[in-house]
Amino acid sequence: MFFEKQTDEKQEEYINLLKVVASLSKLFSESNIPYLYYRAAENIFCKALNAQNLSRGDISFDAFKGEFGIGLKTFIHGNGKKYEKVAEFNKDIDKFRDLDGKGAVYKIAELRNNRIAATQRAHGTTKMIYHMVTRKDSQFEIHEEEMNYIDSGTIKIDKKKTNDKNIFFRDKYHQYKFYIAKSTLYKQFICDKPIAVFDVDMLDDPFDFLLTDDSQKYYATHGHDEHLKQVCLPLYSARAGKVKKKSGLNFWNASTQKRERDNDEVYIPIPSWIHKQFEGFFPYNRYTEEKESFTLVFPNGEEIDAKICQSGGKGLMSNPNKILGEWILRTVLQIPVGQEVTYEDLDRVGIDSVIITKLEDYRFKINFATKGSYGDFEQEFKQ
Template structure:
């Protein structure tokens, strides 16, 4: 599917890095099953196979490369039939809290599908897979399977298994479990036919390896370059709404003729104070310098902080950013006001801005509530 299409060098490098990390398992436990932290698995996958890492965005894909979106999982193999978490819906709980089991199942399937669709549109992908690293005694296995939308036409509640804690259901592709208390969706993965399998030699004394010159050959023990990041809301942080004449509805503001795709993304004033110098903008003089904004699919746009006090940023021409958000991601008809409900429908209400250098930034969507969590953590 995906792994087989990578170059032999990439495949070899990927396997070697997994073996190196697995060999350090005695740092964490004395089990014969090698340990692999999921964040390490994500970073190794993207480094070795030259994929784009999306894990921080908390969206339907953990990575993408070319036209393929990828969900990454690692877990103990067991009997090869494992339910693993694929989505959380804590921020959507009011949509299904009072529904019966059948309606809850359908609402969760709808929410899941809407999220996948928005993620596909944002990254321009046409294929979706799960890439799995399962762990057995002394070895790893790599499995892959297609990632499907939940098929609404064949969706069926499993009444025999369903309890007051878990709702079990299935479609023509897979079996699912919804854990009610945590609003978490699990999918059953069937891992019976590995793409490849390889041994992992767990070191008796991993500390000696970490202190040796040999470890310098591997990325996993090198300090990774860290990028500054901020979350921005796609709504007014003050009112909690998408205002009718600003932000994503800037096209509807008066004063002059405006293009139907004119928008800007709000920048709350505290971000300029708390993260001073993040954007090429001087809050003391209100001086603004242009920068490059990189979309998830790699397209580059000219952008600039806009308005007095640096209240937002827009692209030049501003219709470029607006068309991408309004027409491609949200699929809003021309002339229709954007509401918070439109963001809620696809499970996103924020963007993650990553500073690649002083004049180059990357943008990606983030799940609902991401900006609020960011504000709670960093706003003084």
């Protein structure tokens, strides 16, 4: 699928990095099964295989490269049949709280599919896979399988297994269970056809290794974005808690007789506290209102010109101003021309924020973040 299409050199680098990190397993456990922290697995995958790391956005893909959207998993192999978490719906609980088991499953399927579709549209991917590293006694296996939409037409509830804690169901592709208390969806992964198998030598005394020069060479496996500055911006008015009718994503709707606006003219709201708390993040001077243009990189690699707009720097806009709107309104949200955007439109696809990452002084990238991300960001950083 994906891994076998990478060069031999890249495959070897990936496996070697996994081996080195797993060799330190006895820092954490005396088990013969190697330890691999999931964040380390994500960072190693993206570093070795030149994929973009999406894990911090908490969307349907953990990484993507070219036409592939990729979900990354690592878990103990066991009997090769393992339920693993693929989605959480805590912030959507009001949508299925009062439904019976069958109704809840169909609603979860709808929400899950909407999220995947929006992520695909945002990144321009045509293929979706899961890439798994499973762990056995002193050994790793690599597996891959297709990531599928849940097929609502073939859903069947397993009444024998279902209880007051979990709803078990399947479609024509996979087995699932929905953990009711945590509003979490699990998918069963069948790992019986590895595409790579390799031994892991766990160091008896990993502390000695950490003091050597070799450890520095291999432990530069952190994600590139970990060292980059980021801010999270809401796609709605944070003060009003909704998408306003004539600003933000509906700025196109603010046409007047003197100023006709393009149907795709939008800006992304920037709450004023961000310019204070993260002063100098954007090329914008909040004292003089001086604004300089910069490059904004879309998830699919497309680059556009952008700038801070509005009095007080309250928005991020593309130049020409319709490019950002075409992408957000038409490609990702699929809003018909002339229809006002509401918070419900964002809620439908499970996103209400964007993450802006500063790559260089005049170069930034943008990606979507799940519903509630801006609220969490504000709570953590606003003073």
